[in-house]
Amino acid sequence: MKAHVDHLVTMANDIAHFFAVESDRAKAADSVARHLKQFWDPRMRRRILAHLTAGGAGLEPLAAAGVRRLAELDHVTVA
Amino acid sequence: MLSIVEIDFGTPPLRTVEQVSLQIDGVSVRVPAGTSVLRAAALAGIRIPKLCATDMLEAFGSCRLCLVEITGKKGYPASCTTPVEDGMRVATQSRKLADLRRGVMELYISDHPLDCLTCPANGHCELQDMAGVVGLREVRYGYDGANHVYPEMKIEEPGQEWPVRDSGDPGRSHGRPANPLFAARDESNPYFTFDPSKCIVCSRCVRACEEVQGTFALTIQGRGFESKVAASQDQSFLDSECVSCGACVQACPTATLSEKSLIAHGQAEHSITTTCAYCGVGCSFRAEMQGEQIVRMVPNKDGHANHGHSCVKGRFAIGYATHPERITKPMLRAKISDPWRIVSWDEAITHVASEFRRLQATYGRDSIGGITSSRCTNEETYLVQKLVRAAFGNNNTDTCARVCHSPTGYGLKSTLGESAGTQDFDSIESTDVMLVIGANPTDAHPVFASAMKRRLRAGARLIVVDPRRIDLVRSAHVQADYHLKLRPGTNVAVLNTLAHVIVSEGLVDEAFVAARCESDAFEQWRAFVADPRHSPEAMQAETGVPAELVRGAARLYASGGNAAIYYGLGVTEHSQGSTAVMAIANLAMATGNIGREGVGVNPLRGQNNVQGSCDMGSFPHEFPGYRHVGDDAVRTQFERAWGVPLLAEPGLRIPNMFEAALDGEFKGLYIEGEDIVQSDPNTRHVTAALSAMECVVVQDLFLCETAKYAHVFLPGSSFLEKDGTFTNAERRISPVRKVMQPPGGHADWEITQLIANAMGYPMHYRHPSEIMDEIAALTPTFAGVSFARIDRLGSIQWPCNEQHPEGTPVMHVDTFVRGKGRFLRTEYVPTSERVNGKHPLLLTTGRILSQYNVGAQTRRTANSIWHAEDVLEIHPHDAEERGIADGDWVGVESRAGDTVLHARVSERMQPGVVYTTFHFPESGANVITTENSDWATNCPEYKVTAVQVTRVTQPSEWQQRHETFSRRQRALVDDDAYIQPG
Numbered sequence A: 001m002k003a004h005v006d007h008l009v010t011m012a013n014d015i016a017h018f019f020a021v022e023s024d025r026a027k028a029a030d031s032v033a034r035h036l037k038q039f040w041d042p043r044m045r046r047r048i049l050a051h052l053t054a055g056g057a058g059l060e061p062l063a064a065a066g067v068r069r070l071a072e073l074d075h076v077t078v079a
Numbered sequence B: 001m002l003s004i005v006e007i008d009f010g011t012p013p014l015r016t017v018e019q020v021s022l023q024i025d026g027v028s029v030r031v032p033a034g035t036s037v038l039r040a041a042a043l044a045g046i047r048i049p050k051l052c053a054t055d056m057l058e059a060f061g062s063c064r065l066c067l068v069e070i071t072g073k074k075g076y077p078a079s080c081t082t083p084v085e086d087g088m089r090v091a092t093q094s095r096k097l098a099d100l101r102r103g104v105m106e107l108y109i110s111d112h113p114l115d116c117l118t119c120p121a122n123g124h125c126e127l128q129d130m131a132g133v134v135g136l137r138e139v140r141y142g143y144d145g146a147n148h149v150y151p152e153m154k155i156e157e158p159g160q161e162w163p164v165r166d167s168g169d170p171g172r173s174h175g176r177p178a179n180p181l182f183a184a185r186d187e188s189n190p191y192f193t194f195d196p197s198k199c200i201v202c203s204r205c206v207r208a209c210e211e212v213q214g215t216f217a218l219t220i221q222g223r224g225f226e227s228k229v230a231a232s233q234d235q236s237f238l239d240s241e242c243v244s245c246g247a248c249v250q251a252c253p254t255a256t257l258s259e260k261s262l263i264a265h266g267q268a269e270h271s272i273t274t275t276c277a278y279c280g281v282g283c284s285f286r287a288e289m290q291g292e293q294i295v296r297m298v299p300n301k302d303g304h305a306n307h308g309h310s311c312v313k314g315r316f317a318i319g320y321a322t323h324p325e326r327i328t329k330p331m332l333r334a335k336i337s338d339p340w341r342i343v344s345w346d347e348a349i350t351h352v353a354s355e356f357r358r359l360q361a362t363y364g365r366d367s368i369g370g371i372t373s374s375r376c377t378n379e380e381t382y383l384v385q386k387l388v389r390a391a392f393g394n395n396n397t398d399t400c401a402r403v404c405h406s407p408t409g410y411g412l413k414s415t416l417g418e419s420a421g422t423q424d425f426d427s428i429e430s431t432d433v434m435l436v437i438g439a440n441p442t443d444a445h446p447v448f449a450s451a452m453k454r455r456l457r458a459g460a461r462l463i464v465v466d467p468r469r470i471d472l473v474r475s476a477h478v479q480a481d482y483h484l485k486l487r488p489g490t491n492v493a494v495l496n497t498l499a500h501v502i503v504s505e506g507l508v509d510e511a512f513v514a515a516r517c518e519s520d521a522f523e524q525w526r527a528f529v530a531d532p533r534h535s536p537e538a539m540q541a542e543t544g545v546p547a548e549l550v551r552g553a554a555r556l557y558a559s560g561g562n563a564a565i566y567y568g569l570g571v572t573e574h575s576q577g578s579t580a581v582m583a584i585a586n587l588a589m590a591t592g593n594i595g596r597e598g599v600g601v602n603p604l605r606g607q608n609n610v611q612g613s614c615d616m617g618s619f620p621h622e623f624p625g626y627r628h629v630g631d632d633a634v635r636t637q638f639e640r641a642w643g644v645p646l647l648a649e650p651g652l653r654i655p656n657m658f659e660a661a662l663d664g665e666f667k668g669l670y671i672e673g674e675d676i677v678q679s680d681p682n683t684r685h686v687t688a689a690l691s692a693m694e695c696v697v698v699q700d701l702f703l704c705e706t707a708k709y710a711h712v713f714l715p716g717s718s719f720l721e722k723d724g725t726f727t728n729a730e731r732r733i734s735p736v737r738k739v740m741q742p743p744g745g746h747a748d749w750e751i752t753q754l755i756a757n758a759m760g761y762p763m764h765y766r767h768p769s770e771i772m773d774e775i776a777a778l779t780p781t782f783a784g785v786s787f788a789r790i791d792r793l794g795s796i797q798w799p800c801n802e803q804h805p806e807g808t809p810v811m812h813v814d815t816f817v818r819g820k821g822r823f824l825r826t827e828y829v830p831t832s833e834r835v836n837g838k839h840p841l842l843l844t845t846g847r848i849l850s851q852y853n854v855g856a857q858t859r860r861t862a863n864s865i866w867h868a869e870d871v872l873e874i875h876p877h878d879a880e881e882r883g884i885a886d887g888d889w890v891g892v893e894s895r896a897g898d899t900v901l902h903a904r905v906s907e908r909m910q911p912g913v914v915y916t917t918f919h920f921p922e923s924g925a926n927v928i929t930t931e932n933s934d935w936a937t938n939c940p941e942y943k944v945t946a947v948q949v950t951r952v953t954q955p956s957e958w959q960q961r962h963e964t965f966s967r968r969q970r971a972l973v974d975d976d977a978y979i980q981p982g
């Protein structure tokens, strides 16, 4: 795990800010996850997933929920 | 001088449907009602003599050369100002008409030099032609009296005889009294001269500046024989308001206004139609040639985007192609501190292929990638993404649209269903209200700005949303109804307040929304924007826009008739760029302003081929035609066509490539025509990333900033040296045609093909038309496109397919591309880039008319006379507070870095906001911009950076290092690598 995960965390939070307007949290998290799946290359996704496993420091709640949902879409197990 | 190949019909065409029939010289003619007799005759192949009329301008009726006889009408009406009537019988020739015309010509010629043989217009001078046509054989008046031709008077006094001079050379004096009517040649403009001695005061130039360009820089001063053409307040052209568009030069029937290139080279002998390689207007040009020498560029009257108009860049700024700094030999080096070694194409290509394969073997398949520029043709960008996907075997392909309009793609696709503007440019002729947001058309899209101004002069209303007072807010005969001078970074907030007014004041087009849009999404959106927190009053403190202005603008937009939104990078280059695009689409849908002429959502694209490079699958997550790589059906189709398995996962975007490089996972990059070091934000971050790579391949015309960090240089070709197509902001695919050989030996698509073959992936295109055929076969929206069809139609707006074989000017007519339009809720999220005690000002960036983007082309032309450096515009209040005077050196510091520029104290800015352009590398504008980016697409937030500005005495440390580094890098290039003169 290298330095640039911070930047990925910021990006994930930014994405979550857009979808936060959806009051149904599960839907919002799913939208975040689908955005990540659609636009992030697998390396970036692996890194943010690993970061979540490692505690997910800096990820805001909806972003974290989105990454957790991404784990399901990517068939990855996160802690 | 008009084009050498176009026919001048005398007056402009009309759009009227009703036709009338008449007889001209016994020939039956049928033309649209309202057409002039002059044009009707020309359409029938009958040429009536004329001087003051040309079909680029409305008729004026001043020269009286186009007189005709009309049965049943008295006198000799001017055919240019006389409209046809049903059953009219016109005679264009008679003895009386011949006498009258000869008389007119005699007067003109008596005040005109007779140096035809040495005149630059010789062969294409309309005055000369008319003298011939009317059979002028003698001039009875002589040159003894008042004239504009000679610098000195010819005065006969008893006992003293001076020889009559035969040329108006102002440099020689014969000791006679000066001629008060004579004016010397004005050579101040770098591209054209004004020689008043040849002027016939037809006022075509004045009218071109008004009607075509809309600048109103020229006037006719004085009356009668004293009258003359003057620029602004009788200034030189360079000092006047003239923006050097060249419309007057084109309109001038004599050599009075002539291109300097025409004077230098003489008349062209052939003409090739091609497309401007600068901005997203995509003007069509006729390159008028002598062999491989361009004599001049003349905007194409039949060009669908520009209708015969151009700006200073496209018409004049083409000299870069043969600039002495052009590199024409392939070069290699192991480290960037090594001198470049000139090598053969074979060696260069073999090296690139083996390095890329080595990197993939060592660091993994995904450790390399490719980037194209929006200056490349469609065929070239298509080929590079194919190289990446098929030969590299990954999806690490991106284009510079990433840093400009990627949010447009995302925002419009999510709402309307297609990643493109909805209209053609001509649609503006039916527009009643223009909403211009985050765009500065008079500088960045000048020819379209002229069309906008024409429509505004005809009565359309204008709303401008921009932190700066752009020229459109107030210019000759144009005045915005509303200027919402918002704080940078608050676009979404302002758009939400506009929506709030529309929803809360009952201005929604309910019928349109009910019929055309998803109702659940709309209701959610309606409730969202109706929330009082989105009211203009509530947001006023945040946006800086007075609530009543927002209310007025919203009412005008929603109820002023056909309303069209035009937007630019001031919308997209923000952390909420994509959200703002969606908010724009929401407004258009809510008011029913979409799906017909005169309305719509129109992104004004920065570079000529931004639309095209996106269409061509340059983004890492989608194939040509905006289809996700994860779509199995689409991917299978491409796998079959390309003969290799393809990845279903998105690749790295440009900023992600940099991050991966700094992480040691991304090692090789093929860059075609893009100068990422200068154009991408946070320069230090970019150069650190490039320095972490092992094989950076730059294919370019010059040793650009990025090439200074490269290991391989491949000499690319300019738009003049290859065939292909560009797609402009209105989805118009236009031809780019080779007018000269590439001095490096290969067109860019050929170089990509060589790399693919050397890497073991076969490509065997013989011509770019074959690449387009492949694109058409694989992309439904391009299905009907081919070079042959483009040549036949002139240009094609995609979608072009079985239903729309000739293309689609207006999209989403009966249904949206995605079926029902989708409203999206656009919460305003303030950017994290906020002013604070340390960085109390907001910096925003933009462009200027004469320069183009990183300036690689325009800086290498005489355009720099208008803009020789980037300056920092600052409001007088902020300047005074810091003790800054106009012209001072000022340091601009952000959290990313600092640079030094000259200050320009200007009221265009609002207090608290400073502005600069980014055309010169040494300005280091992107040293200060940060890594913040659009949440959806990573498009950088160029438009908002918190900075402090202070008076300083010397360039910044970065600038000093950059200067030393650049000097050293230039010294590493062998002189033989540069283009050879001749």
Ligand code: SF4
Pocket (backbone or CB within 6 Å): B198, B199, B200, B201, B202, B203, B204, B205, B206, B229, B251, B252, B253, B254, B256, B257
């Ligand atoms: S400069 Fe040319 S176009 Fe203008 S008035 Fe003189 S002759 Fe006519």
Ligand code: SF4
Pocket (backbone or CB within 6 Å): B205, B208, B209, B210, B213, B215, B216, B217, B218, B241, B242, B243, B244, B245, B246, B247, B248, B249
């Ligand atoms: S070059 Fe263009 S702006 Fe300048 S005077 Fe001529 S028409 Fe007007």
Ligand code: SF4
Pocket (backbone or CB within 6 Å): B276, B277, B278, B279, B280, B281, B282, B283, B306, B309, B310, B311, B312, B313, B314, B315, B445, B446, B447, B448
């Ligand atoms: S730069 Fe733009 S407006 Fe100017 S000639 Fe080229 S395409 Fe037209």
Ligand code: FES
Pocket (backbone or CB within 6 Å): B049, B050, B051, B052, B053, B060, B061, B062, B063, B064, B065, B066, B067, B078, B079, B080, B081
């Ligand atoms: S051309 Fe008709 S009056 Fe000049």
